[in-house]
Amino acid sequence: MKIAIxxxxxxxxxxxxxxxxxxxxxxQITNYGTDSMESVDYPEFVHPVADDVENxxxxxxIIICGSGNGANMTANKHQGVRSALCWSKEITALARLHNDANVLSIPARYTSIQQAIQMVDTFLETAFEGGRHQNRVDKIPVSK
Structure with a gap:
């Protein structure tokens, strides 16, 4: 499986x-993130991830920023991207089960590294349920 981060x-x-x-x-991992602790602008590192998912x-x-919000908003500007801001395994599972999320946004300042790894595992191991949820996902507009 290929993952962009x-x-x-x-x-x-x-x-x-x-x-x-x-x-x-x-x-297989494609790393678009910074390796520095110096302040950077998150869109520069999120757009390439969303491009890879979109294409x-x-x-x-997987995208990670302080609150998870900015990264999530940026990713969701891309066609076909369904990015979910998650802060627990339970929310993460629901994002996959009910929303067919294809990008996981993690708020680093509000979760531990151990929680983040658990959320990543949950995200990658949980399948979309489809059914009534597919009908709802189909109603999310995608620009053409």
């Missing part, structure tokens, strides 16, 4: 831990 300065340590965890499981170059995206 992007982060700003608040998510650098999280990204490193997530990549190490995923590579140990055999996932189906990867199966999923």
């Amino acid at each position: 992007g982060n700003d300065h608040a998510g650098t340590e999280y990204k490193k831990a997530v990549i190490k965890h995923l590579e140990a499981k055999g996932y 189906k170059n990867v199966d999923f995206g």
